[in-house]
Amino acid sequence: MKGKLLGNTMKTQRSTDTSLDVELIGGQTLAVRSIVGGALMGLANLVPGISGGTMLLAVGVYPQFIGGVAEVSTLTFRPKVLFMLACVAGAAALAIVGFAQLIANALDQHRWAMYSVFIGLTLGGVPLLWGALRPIDHRATISAIVAVVAMALLAALDPERLSSDAESGLAAYLMLVIAGSSGGAAMILPGVSGAYLLLILGQYRVIVDAVALAGEGMGTGVWAMVAQALHVLVPVGVGVGVGVVAVSNLMRRLLANYRQATLGFLLGLLFGAIFGLWPFTTPTAPEVGDVVRGVEVTTSDMVKAIDPQYYRRVPFIPSVWQLGVGATLALTGFGVSWGISRAGT
Secondary structure (H helix, E strand, O other): OHHHHHHHHHHHHHHHHHOOOHHHOOHHHHHHHHHHHHHHHHHHOOOOOOOHHHHHHHOOOHHHHHHHHHHHHOOOOOHHHHHHHHHHHHHHHHHHHHHHHHHHHHHHHOHHHHHHHHHHHHHOOHHHHHHHHOOOOHHHHHHHHHHHHHHHHHHHOOHHHHOOOOOOOHHHHHHHHHHHHHHHHHHHOOOOOHHHHHHHOOOHHHHHHHHHHHHHHHHHOOHHHHHHHHHHHHHHHHHHHHHHHHHHHHHHHHHHHOHHHHHHHHHHHHHHHHHHHOOOEEEEOOOOOOEEOOEEOOOHHHHHHOOHHHOEEEEOOOOHHHHHHHHHHHHHHHHHHHHHHHOOO
């Protein structure tokens, strides 16, 4: 009887591991998940408050991605792993380039509808993690609660109040590397928005303006503008690489050594993401004394000059019609994400 129970336990463990092991997912299925997850990751990075790592987790390719990055960082190169990483990175890049304007317009005109869809996409990964966690123990439960509380606190945080203008010189380059590392970590750490971290570090405006300057320079052929922007973008790029590699290795070790607690924490991040993605908010004009994009508003003329897209948003009580449509969109997003995460399992 004891042997039978042990055998069943091992069988259950192997079944649990299957959903998270890169070696046990077929090449075609892994490619589909990687491409879709990468595309959603790219789109998520265009939406304030959404983590790209959350999207990878939702479609069931997150452990494979962080494991692949960690493996490559040790100079171990396997075709299957490289192919998976290329699918994620390529799809993310194409999504950012191809859909940046579309997403921006959709967020401007139908913000609450878009965020409803993203809530559904995020929660679509819950069944996969829930299945991997069974039987759920106290470690997973505590970790999940901690993650939900952390996400609630992060959503309540006003990063604009904590940011400050960048200084010039070597300290500025170091801060840009740190900001890039934070952004890279947030890119693959579920539930954490890179934009929030950049605002807290006071580098959001610096980086966004540098990207805009580089784009304008390439569009007009004024390469001096591009060169100027590279003083910001190069250290940020270096930091992003460091952040991605460091967090990937950390998460890989945590999943290997503290599986239940780590998966519980990831599950909590998915649930906690709802706080930051709450769709029913309305913009509120800033007042004198507020901080917008790292700059303190000191006069009424500055208030009038602020683009409405940078107004702080506050929750409102939705109508029955909005709740119904929002729930329908969320269920649609859930179905898409859940269906992708179930592919090949």
